[in-house]
Amino acid sequence: MFTTMLGYVLLGVQKLYNLFISRAKPSAHQFSNMKEFQEIQERAYRYTDFSDHLVTLFEETLSAQPKLIVELGTRGGDSTYVLERAARLCQADFVSVDIEDCSKVATYDRWYFVKSDDIEFAKRFSAWCREKGLPEHIDVLFIDSSHFYEHTCQEIEAWFPHLSEKAKAVFHDTNLKRIYFRKDGSMGIAWNNRRGVIRAIEEYFSTVFQEKKDFRDTRPGWRIKHLAYCAGFTVLEKLGKNRE
Numbered sequence: 001m002f003t004t005m006l007g008y009v010l011l012g013v014q015k016l017y018n019l020f021i022s023r024a025k026p027s028a029h030q031f032s033n034m035k036e037f038q039e040i041q042e043r044a045y046r047y048t049d050f051s052d053h054l055v056t057l058f059e060e061t062l063s064a065q066p067k068l069i070v071e072l073g074t075r076g077g078d079s080t081y082v083l084e085r086a087a088r089l090c091q092a093d094f095v096s097v098d099i100e101d102c103s104k105v106a107t108y109d110r111w112y113f114v115k116s117d118d119i120e121f122a123k124r125f126s127a128w129c130r131e132k133g134l135p136e137h138i139d140v141l142f143i144d145s146s147h148f149y150e151h152t153c154q155e156i157e158a159w160f161p162h163l164s165e166k167a168k169a170v171f172h173d174t175n176l177k178r179i180y181f182r183k184d185g186s187m188g189i190a191w192n193n194r195r196g197v198i199r200a201i202e203e204y205f206s207t208v209f210q211e212k213k214d215f216r217d218t219r220p221g222w223r224i225k226h227l228a229y230c231a232g233f234t235v236l237e238k239l240g241k242n243r244e
Contacts, residue, residue, distance in 0.1 A: 036085040039085065040058050043081060047182070048078060048188075049180065049230060049231045053230060054079075054082050060140075060168060060170060060235055061140050064166065064167075066140045067090075067135045068092060068129075068134060068138050069138070070094075070096075070140070071142045072142065072143045073142075074096045077102065080096055080102070080106050081105075083140075086140075087110065092110070097114045097118045098145075099118075118145060118155060122158035139167050140168050141159055141162075142170045143170065143172070149199050152197050152199075152200035152201075153203060156169075163238060167237075168235055168238070169238075170235050172231065173193065173231050174197045174226060174232035174234040175228045176191070176192070176193045176232060182229055183230065188231070195211070197234075211232055211234075214227055214228050222239060223239060
C-alpha cells in the first residue's frame with residue numbers, strides 16, 4: 001500500500017512540477033530541413049525517459065555511417081523508430097532483439113526482428129548473419145534491455161566481440177533512479193536499478209564514473225561520452241587503428 005500511495009504522490013508531484021516548468025520555460029527547438037530529423041524531433045516532444053536522447057541517438061548513428069546496426073531491447077519502439085530512419089539513410093542492415101514480440105514495430109525492408117534472449121542469440125549471431133547474408137561485425141550497438149547489472153555485464157561480454165573496429169556501443173539508463181530530470185528541467189518517474197548499467201560499464205573499464213554529471217573520457221581503445229539527464233545516455237566509441 002505504501003509503495004502504491006507513494007507512486008500516486010510522485011505522479012501527482014510530477015504532473016504539477018512539469019506544468020510549472022512548461023509555463024516558466026520556453027521550449028528549445030532544433031531545426032533541420034531533413035525529413036527524418038523533423039520526424040524524430042516531433043516524437044521527442046512527447047515526454048518519456050528517452051525523449052531527450054532520440055535526436056542524439058540519430059546523430060551518433062549517422063556519424064558512424066554503419067553497415068550493420070543492432071538493438072538489444074525494443075519495448076515501445078522509440079529507439080527502433082530512430083535507428084530505422086538512420087538505417088534507411090545509411091542503407092544499413094538493422095537487427096532488433098527482444099524477448100517480447102515486437103515484430104510490427106518497424107517497416108524497413110532491411111530490418112530483422114529476433115524474438116530471443118539476447119545473450120543466447122549472441123552465441124549464434126555470426127552464423128545467423130552468414131545465413132542472412134549480413135555483415136558479421138556491428139557498427140552501432142544500442143543496449144536498452146533489462147538495465148540490471150548482471151545482465152548488462154553479460155551483454156557486454158557476449159556482444160562486444162561482435163563489434164567492428166569503428167563501432168559505437170550506446171547505452172541508455174546509465175543514470176537511472178527513482179526521480180530523474182530532463183534537459184528542460186521537467187521531471188520523470190522511473191525506478192532505482194542500483195546503478196546497474198553504469199556499474200557494468202565501470203567494471204568493463206576497471207574504473208569509477210560520476211554519472212550524475214555529463215562527462216567525456218578516454219580509455220585504452222575507447223572514447224566515452226556521457227549525458228546525465230533523462231535517465232542517462234552513454235556512448236562508447238571504439239578508436240580503431242587509425243583513430244587513436
